[in-house]
Amino acid sequence: MLELAVGIILGCCALGAGVAMIAGIGPGIGEGNAVAKACEAIGRQPESKGSVTSTMLMGCAVAETTGLYALVIAILLIFVAPNMLVNILLKVIG
Amino acid sequence: MKVTDRQKRVFIAVDVLLILMMVLPIVAAITLKVLTTPASDGVSITGARIFFTIPMPLQDLPITESQINSFLVLISIFGLCLYMTHGLKVKANLRRQHIAEWIVEKVETMVNESMGDYFKGYAPFITSILALSAFSSLLSLFGLYPPTSDLNIVAGWAILVFGLITYYKLKSGPLKYLKGFLEPVPFLAPMNIIGEFATPLSMSFRHYGNVLSGTVISALLASALQGLSRMVLGWLPDALASIPVFQIGIPAVLSIYFDVFSGCLQAYIFAMLTMMYVSGGFSLEDYLLRKEKREKRKAKNKKSKINDNLEVV
Numbered sequence: 001m002l003e004l005a006v007g008i009i010l011g012c013c014a015l016g017a018g019v020a021m022i023a024g025i026g027p028g029i030g031e032g033n034a035v036a037k038a039c040e041a042i043g044r045q046p047e048s049k050g051s052v053t054s055t056m057l058m059g060c061a062v063a064e065t066t067g068l069y070a071l072v073i074a075i076l077l078i079f080v081a082p083n084m085l086v087n088i089l090l091k092v093i094g
Numbered sequence: 095m096k097v098t099d100r101q102k103r104v105f106i107a108v109d110v111l112l113i114l115m116m117v118l119p120i121v122a123a124i125t126l127k128v129l130t131t132p133a134s135d136g137v138s139i140t141g142a143r144i145f146f147t148i149p150m151p152l153q154d155l156p157i158t159e160s161q162i163n164s165f166l167v168l169i170s171i172f173g174l175c176l177y178m179t180h181g182l183k184v185k186a187n188l189r190r191q192h193i194a195e196w197i198v199e200k201v202e203t204m205v206n207e208s209m210g211d212y213f214k215g216y217a218p219f220i221t222s223i224l225a226l227s228a229f230s231s232l233l234s235l236f237g238l239y240p241p242t243s244d245l246n247i248v249a250g251w252a253i254l255v256f257g258l259i260t261y262y263k264l265k266s267g268p269l270k271y272l273k274g275f276l277e278p279v280p281f282l283a284p285m286n287i288i289g290e291f292a293t294p295l296s297m298s299f300r301h302y303g304n305v306l307s308g309t310v311i312s313a314l315l316a317s318a319l320q321g322l323s324r325m326v327l328g329w330l331p332d333a334l335a336s337i338p339v340f341q342i343g344i345p346a347v348l349s350i351y352f353d354v355f356s357g358c359l360q361a362y363i364f365a366m367l368t369m370m371y372v373s374g375g376f377s378l379e380d381y382l383l384r385k386e387k388r389e390k391r392k393a394k395n396k397k398s399k400i401n402d403n404l405e406v407v
Binding site: 058 | 139299304306307360
């Protein structure tokens, strides 16, 4: 029984980490949009390349934040959560 | 004024000492890592190694690799700054003085552009954040544990920035700051308070997540390449099979992005966001109005005091 419970915990942690990384779609689309617009802007005004590039990098990094939240959650689920949850389970069982 | 031989020799000696001050902390960190890391065959992803814990009243304070590495980076940057500014002259004849002047000018124009004239004194602070963050992330080039991939270190900086933001918001009017939580409708106050704390949270998570993801992906790639080269060369005798064919060169390409580019970009973004948040939370007009009011009140108080004194007399 205990093996089953631990197995369920480990499996659900891995599943949760995978599901959390779906959030990577959002920043991907957002950054793609930002880069596309920046390319258009540079094509229209090549002399403003420097400032457009630095602003774009800045915006990309900010847009990336939500993806990184998901990454942090996934890393916690893989490396930290299983230990903690198994410990809780063992404590409950006694 | 002629430079004597003795002066020249002293100058070079000081130079060598400062370069040693720059290099020795890194060497010490590498030695520490080599001495304390247990030998293992596989590639593993671990957090910072805990060297020892100091007992504290509330909770034990663990002294980890990241703290020690970040202090070593601090010493190294200190040595670098001393080296760059050693032997400054009005007419610069040393290359390093030109580089130092270029850095100072760049940061000052950056601070001036994004923060305005009132925050001119912020240039040193921003430079130190930039240097500390960039050099900490670049530490992974030496195979060391980068302190920025530990949430505690970055959260410390973010809390410092949060304190600055709150200080400047309070400086431009405490009542206005408190009132800002009740806007646009009072029942959104909890959301506003959460939003206030989201600033340091997102800043620290962004920086730490980026550096950590680079470390994790590099480790995964390293282990994958190890497996691949074992699979390809597995049929050969032992001595030949352990040649790391695929581990040569390929990880370097990712390292350029994750260690060099990402680390420097995150340092720039952390500094940029610091500047934007700090200058965005402060409104110079409100501050000047408050100052004027306070001075008026002071003048009034003085006048009434003088009047009191006159009456007594």
